[in-house]
Amino acid sequence: MTEQSLPLWRRWLNAFINWFDTGPLVTAPEGTSLPDIPDRVEWARIIPFIAVHATCLSVIWVGWSPIAVIVAVVAYFVRMFAITGFYHRYxxxxxxxTSRVGQFVFGVLGASAV
Known part of the structure; x- marks a missing residue:
């Protein structure tokens, strides 16, 4: 079955899945080769990442407070501990x-660090 013969919803679903998993580590079976995939920048993935980091520059216009800095530093250390001290080791x-509640709490904290 070719891609064009699939229903529209299935093609969209495949495109959505491939957007998250482009398969750069896929290997070809013995005796065959993978098609050449051009190196290109996927702007739809990069723009949100750049925007999140660029908004940090807004501190120039909106200002900061000691409380905001303390909250940011504490959140950083709590999340880093959750990743290294719990998420990975557990x-x-x-x-x-640990209990299920502990798994959930530290799992959410670890996932929030991503």
Whole structure:
């Protein structure tokens, strides 16, 4: 079945899935080769990333306060601990035991650091 013979909703679903998983690590079966994929910038993925970081420059116009700096620093350290001290050590190695609530709380904190 070719891509064009699929229903429209299925083509959109495939495009949506491929947008998240472009498969750069896909290997070709023995004796075959993958098609050449041109190196190109995917602006739809990059613009939101750039925009989030560029909005940090708005501090020049809106100002800052000591409380805002303290909240940012504390949030940074809590999230970094959640990633290194819990998220990785627990979910990868099961280095310690915790309750389901603990798993959920530190899982959410670790995921929020991404």
């Amino acid at each position: 979910f990868s190695h099961r280095s310690f035991k």
